[in-house]
Amino acid sequence: MQRRIHNLNATGIPLGRLASKIAVLLRGKQRADFVPYKGGLDIVVVENIDQVVFTGKKKDTKTYFSHSGYPKGEKHTPMKKIFEASPEKILQRAVKGMLPHNKLSESLIKNLKFKKA
Numbered sequence: 134m135q136r137r138i139h140n141l142n143a144t145g146i147p148l149g150r151l152a153s154k155i156a157v158l159l160r161g162k163q164r165a166d167f168v169p170y171k172g173g174l175d176i177v178v179v180e181n182i183d184q185v186v187f188t189g190k191k192k193d194t195k196t197y198f199s200h201s202g203y204p205k206g207e208k209h210t211p212m213k214k215i216f217e218a219s220p221e222k223i224l225q226r227a228v229k230g231m232l233p234h235n236k237l238s239e240s241l242i243k244n245l246k247f248k249k250a
Contacts, residue, residue, distance in 0.1 A: 136174040140248075144184040148227055151185060155224075156231035159241045172240045180248040182220045192216065197226070221247045 139158050143151055157163060161173025195212040216223050228245060232238040 138176045144181045152227035178246045
């Protein structure tokens with residue numbers, strides 16, 4: 134099993150389509166030696182993440198929810214605010230949602246790297 138590095142350019146690609154492509158590459162489903170219980174060896178490097186495209190009005194209307202655990206501890210953060218601060222977090226969260234929800238996803242998401250332009 135050879136480790137491969139995939140370089141992706143995010144310019145002009147919708148966020149969801151890019152995230153699903155990255156999830157498949159990280160998981161290793163395109164490889165002939167794929168087994169579901171092992172993490173993929175491939176590394177995905179994404180560049181120009183700040184030029185990713187959002188369809189519709191998602192950038193203005195979508196919010197991310199978090200809760201502190203205390204009563205009335207809800208936080209709703211707009212996507213636009215997170216994207217301006219660090220666009221990597223938006224893509225990383227989208228990819229993590231497409232990976233299996235178990236211990237394997239923690240090791241897979243570490244193989245997602247971002248290149249500063």
